[in-house]
Amino acid sequence: MEYFLSEQQKTIKHLARRIAEERILPVRAELDEKEEFPWAIIKDLADADMFRVFIPEEYEGLGGGCLDLCLVVEELSRVCSGVAISYAATALGCSSLLEYGTEEQKRKYLPDVASGRRLTAFALTEATAGSDVSAIRTTARREQGSYVLNGTKQFITNGGEAEIYTVIALTSPERGIRGASTFLVEKDTPGFTFGKKEKKMGLRASATRELIFRNCLIPEENIIGREGMGFIMAMRLLDRSRPGVGAQAVGLAQGALEATVDYARQRIQFGHPIISLQAVQLMLADMAIAVEAARLLVYSVARTIDSGAKDFTEEAAMAKVFASDTAMKVTTDAVQIFGGAGYMRDYPVEKMMRDAKITQIYEGSNEALRTVIAFELRKRKARRE
């Protein structure tokens, strides 16, 4: 398939694949087994300028867009989406800074993100606020040139490992979600600690932790955007990051498909490789069709965003939902074709199936996103577009 990538995008994709195959593949099973944060690989990614891809040139980045980032995430996920999400979470963690930060804030933080010296994290979810973002309880009280944060964030990717946290908290709790604001909190700020590291089904190389704020004092210049803008900013940033989850799902599905074709060519049953069985052929063909369709949707939406489109809520949701449902289906079928061997940890497809599940859940559950798509459909009809 011709994807019409630029020379630079081809270079990015090629190098990301090389890192995945040379540095991640040999250790992915071990990282999964030990639930170990992949610091050595993060360093390799940093040395290869992968963290510069999504940072503008004026802050020591390479100025790539959404598609460039998707290509890296896809290639890393093809080998290990646990590593990929640790990388992608940093792109999300600094996105509010990129889109809404002041010049001073950008100069202070972005060069360190570009060089890979500091990872970032995005903290919205709380125990009471999953799909219902309006139920967040973390507060930020204004007090003599500072804000005082109190509350607990849950399931935060890169929690404990990142140095810079984007935290959504209520500056005016009485105004509900319209009283939410976005803050930058640096690790080691007094009053900011970490809760338990979660034990997960998949993405086990990545770190997922609670962030606990107890009278955590941060300077007032650490607010991103204006007070009360937190919710709308977060929603727009998530629209922008959803193709990235789509790319993660496409990479995962691609990895599972390739592993399955290899296995089906080698596995002999009834005197022939099982790939000569029509039942297996039909499954493989459906897997390949779905992966390609998902990839094209993700790339198209990423290009729409890169073209400067203003509103892409619906398209971004479509890319995320379709790609993640594809990843779940393809990895499940991969395990099916591997048979008993696929259920064992000796082969990569059981990990891929575990890793795939979360892509249907996070950054907007697929159910929540389907209602978003339906809402946009109704809105358009009402406007007679």
Next chain:
Amino acid sequence: MNIVVCLKQVPGITDVKIDPQTNTLVREGIKNIVNPFDTYALEEGVRVKERYGGRVTAISMGPAQAEEVLREAIATGADDAVLLSDSAFAGADTLATAYTLARAIDKLEQYDLIICGRQTIDGDTGQVGPELAEMLKLPFVAYVSKLDEISNGYMRVKRMVEDGYEVMETPLPAVLTVVKEINVPRLPSLRGLAKAKSAVIPVWTAQELGVDNNMVGLSGSATRVIEIFFPQRVGRGEIFQGELESQVSSLVDKLREATIV
């Protein structure tokens, strides 16, 4: 610290085929790569530069396409690169190669350290490094596995020997050959690849080096390859039959006969 790293482009496979008519490598359909041992040399050069400052210059002698390895060197941290290429250099053995490299390094004028891989994976001789040091009249340390430190014009290194290692100090400039234990070479970076793509790599010919044409290429070579052949594999397995007891005693007899036991 100005560091020179010598690189060679080699066929990128381990089972190289040889044309029985010409006794040369069959290069069709084979991807060329940087000699793997040279990647450790380059990485060490780049690390020395990062630690002590300076520049890394990669040089290679070879046909025009050897420019590829120099671009890859720039993508992984070299600052400059020079290709030594001339039809007069063709067919060089290690002596003529070392002579040509030495003249090029002379032409670079400023250098404090020259690093080579321990050997190539095609020629496998391990001779170019020491010959180069001899021609440049510089101290030489082979099989370096660790570069400890550089201070006051001296360098302390650890080198592998058969039953352990030696720690040596050498004045600079010096020539080193390195083993794979010394580091893990980095992958290219995106900025490096962009730089490599646009880098201008000068090509130095015999004339520009001012070399004696009788000292380079085939005419400057002290050795000739007369024949290259695969060793005959003689499979001489023998299967003993009969009772286990008699099989064991036949085996023992055979081993005694061969004075193995």
